[in-house]
Amino acid sequence: MNTQSHISSTPIPSLKWVFSKPSRALAFGLGSGLAPIAPGTAGTLWAWAVFLLGGFFLSTAQFAWVIGAGLVFGCWICGQVSEELGKKDFGGIVWDEIIAFWLVLVIIMPTTLWMQILAFALFRFFDAIKPGPIGMIDRHFKHLEINGDTSPSDSKKILWRGFGIIADDLAAAFFTIITIALLHIILSYLS
Numbered sequence: 001m002n003t004q005s006h007i008s009s010t011p012i013p014s015l016k017w018v019f020s021k022p023s024r025a026l027a028f029g030l031g032s033g034l035a036p037i038a039p040g041t042a043g044t045l046w047a048w049a050v051f052l053l054g055g056f057f058l059s060t061a062q063f064a065w066v067i068g069a070g071l072v073f074g075c076w077i078c079g080q081v082s083e084e085l086g087k088k089d090f091g092g093i094v095w096d097e098i099i100a101f102w103l104v105l106v107i108i109m110p111t112t113l114w115m116q117i118l119a120f121a122l123f124r125f126f127d128a129i130k131p132g133p134i135g136m137i138d139r140h141f142k143h144l145e146i147n148g149d150t151s152p153s154d155s156k157k158i159l160w161r162g163f164g165i166i167a168d169d170l171a172a173a174f175f176t177i178i179t180i181a182l183l184h185i186i187l188s189y190l191s
Helices: 003-008 022-027 030-035 039-054 062-087 095-108 113-129 132-144 155-191
Strands: none
Touching: 022 030, 022 062, 030 039, 030 095, 039 062, 039 113, 062 095, 062 113, 062 155, 095 113, 095 155, 113 155, 132 155
16 A cells, blocks of 8 residues: 555544544544544543543542543554554544543542633643653654554554553643642642
8 A cells, every 4th residue: 555545545534433433432532522623622621521520420539440441441542543544643532631631630639610720721731832751752652653654553553652642641641730739839838
């Protein structure tokens, strides 16, 4: 298969395409990743809403298990859907934002709405701008694959690609949590 035929056969995600497979629906955050502007922000907002709703049904420990399973399963989902799209990290794949923001929320909750808004803003900042180590992680995984390789990937490559998609969002979550913790320490010290 040459590069031209691979590019022409790359699907353009639509609502119908996304909901034709459970893995696509999850990868695209049940359609939130189809947002025409800032799909990562839309996916993070969706994650926030689902987390708040889930709080009525799940304990913190149960949500932590959901996040752990979602992280492991998400490596396969993100890798497989990016394989189907023929792109390393398609912007509409938002499962990485969902899992990473759930991690932030499970650690900081219960907290005020203002702290949740701050967590959202910090996470989106770190995920979009990718300062320092976050950008290094993102670039590392994007440059691992051979450019122009159009051959189908094996399971190991799909899982590794999926982990690469998720890794920078986990780093953004880590920096969000650290920033909130430092802010909490500073405010406690000042009061």
